[in-house]
Amino acid sequence: MKIIVCIKQVPQTTNVKIDPVTNTLVREGVESQINPFDLYALEEAVRVKERLAEQGVESTVTVISMGPPQVDAALREALTLGADEAVLLSDRAFAGADTWATSYALAAAVNALNADLVFCGMQAIDGDTAQTGPGITIHAEFSLATYVSKIDEITEKRATVHRLLEDGYEVCEVALPALFTVVKEINEPRTPSLRGKMRAKSARIPVWTAADLHLDPERCGLKGSPTQVVKVFSPEHRAGGERWEGDAPELAAKLLEIVRERVTI
Amino acid sequence: MSIRVIDDKCKGCTLCVKACPTMAVKMEGKLATIAVESCNFCGSCVSACKFKAIVIEIEKQAREDLDAYTGVWVFGEQHDGHLAGVVPELIGAGRKLADARGRELSVVVLGHELDALGEEVAKYPVDKVFLYDHPKLARYRPEPYSRVLASLCRRYKPEIVLAGATTIGRGFLSRVAVDLYTGLTADCTGLEVGEDGLLYQTRPAFGGNIMATILCPYTRPQMATVRHKVMPAALPGDVVRAEIIRETPTEQLLNSSVNILEFIPDFTQKVNLVDADVIVSGGRGMGKPENFALLQELADLLGGAVGSSRAAVDAGWMPYPHQVGQTGKTVCPKLYIACGISGAVQHLAGMSSADCIIAINKDKDAPIFQVADFGFVGDALEIVPELIKQIKAARTPVGV
């Protein structure tokens, strides 16, 4: 079976602020990392591969990412964590893509790789949209299960999964080919293996362009994106308010006063 | 599309270099230059430049007649015949937008056995309620839901479509927007019609550290998911005022590759975290799992829910559905009481838009105090039991 994991490279910290005086972004460190949720997606893909192997089904795990050339580093890190191969989608034409255009390009790669199963993170911590995975399922015509917290059973044809909703878990059976977006509860990612590290160093990571994927340039990147960011600004600054010290009964009495102004007791 | 620096306007001030989140702008001598391959056209440099020296040009145009699209739609998310908490808020926001555009507001409900719910919705200040009633729509499943809504949008051409940024709304609307080839803005906290008639959609990104305003200028409908508990809710009246329109979706829209087997309610959440007006949250500072019973007791007294930091979830003290923050839930309660939580940025990302934050922490330098409206420097394990005692005492009528 062909299993794909979509990973996104995001800034190490989301603690970016806009300087109120100069109106510029203040960044503490610009290191990048793999989007945290995508590490759970990758781990689950590797676990599914291992489970299928027990059923005598061979599979490969391919990580893909769309982004600038430096995303190569994130893909190599994924190789240390159990992925078998990686593909980078990189092209100037992809720049400025919103979730429509991102899912368009990723879906083309999913189809080119003949995927049976795709894993995405629940959402990316920079854009926080949770839209890319579901978007891919329309472009690629895959089944969808979002917020997957557990895979009960999986075969080449179908999977039974738990989905984490606001008020509980939904258990559903999903026909493959399918795409799952995963939450943190699904597993605990492994640490890099030595073998993986060796392989990651020497691996050749192909770079696919829009033309390689036979994509319509009108649908790629900023040009293909229906949304347009017109302004970025700082949220209203939240300043710390009053602070009290004292013994517990005193503090509790003060706290109760504040609570009472907001909640009927 | 293109981005360029107008050479004679650039003064070499480097504001754009600092503004660029992708480090695409560099100085070559006294002149800013932009590496297009690293640029994601976010416009930060354009807003940062005081000399209007950077321009982004987009050669785009509408593929069809945008004026053919009219009216505002709200997706009336329901569970077992109960309206999701966010829907009255969407109606409140939708009503304002519809009035600003001088158009109708409609609510679209998909589900099964919707008669009572249809009447309930029709009491809100809306013009039309579309009911799509079918056993195969009883619970949300991606394919039938998105096919039905997409086909409706093609037929009735709404100008704006809103849904809650819920587990259902986010995935579902993304599929509809991709299918219709239109834009979708996630998790909006601000919606406004501009002078140009476009929908200005404002949303937090980077864990709430930055706000972005987003437009969908060339395609319709303009679609957005909206964060729960931000927009003021509309109130229902006593009588049905909206026109109720029942339609039966055609069978071919209803096929699904997903089969729901079971729903397992989460009994550890007496009050659902995202719906709660009051959240009592605990972190590593609670010391041990048993102490979360104190927080539960306090939450029960206040009619609220119990939240948790990641540290307490990772320690196995609380189940993951209670985790608030970047890798957990985003919550927006009226009151958030943080007990023994340091206030790491990842935790703040999930709760800093609460109306009021109260923090109890032993360490007077804990970062949580920088966002808390009311800070209590002290031991949560003493203050919380004392608070519980005082609430109980206040409730006991004198003389009993």
Ligand SMILES: Cc1cc2nc3c(=O)[nH]c(=O)nc-3n(C[C@H](O)[C@H](O)[C@H](O)COP(=O)(O)OP(=O)(O)OC[C@H]3O[C@@H](n4cnc5c(N)ncnc54)[C@H](O)[C@@H]3O)c2cc1C
């Ligand atoms: C990729 C990533 C994602 C993350 N996502 C999340 C997330 O979604 N949510 C989240 O919460 N965190 C998240 N984190 C973790 C986050 O960085 C912090 O580690 C975590 O929030 C700390 O939890 P805490 O405040 O409970 O524990 P600590 O940082 O250990 O703080 C405990 C606090 O309790 C105080 N204290 C101790 N005893 C008492 C007492 N008796 N009374 C009062 N105060 C006391 C201490 O002074 C201290 O301030 C994430 C981290 C990463 C790297």
Ligand SMILES: Nc1ncnc2c1ncn2[C@@H]1O[C@H](COP(=O)(O)O)[C@@H](O)[C@H]1O
């Ligand atoms: N550029 C990208 N390349 C690969 N995967 C992506 C990309 N953007 C988003 N994804 C995937 O989609 C998920 C949700 O991202 P988002 O819709 O941006 O919140 C991520 O966790 C990734 O799995």
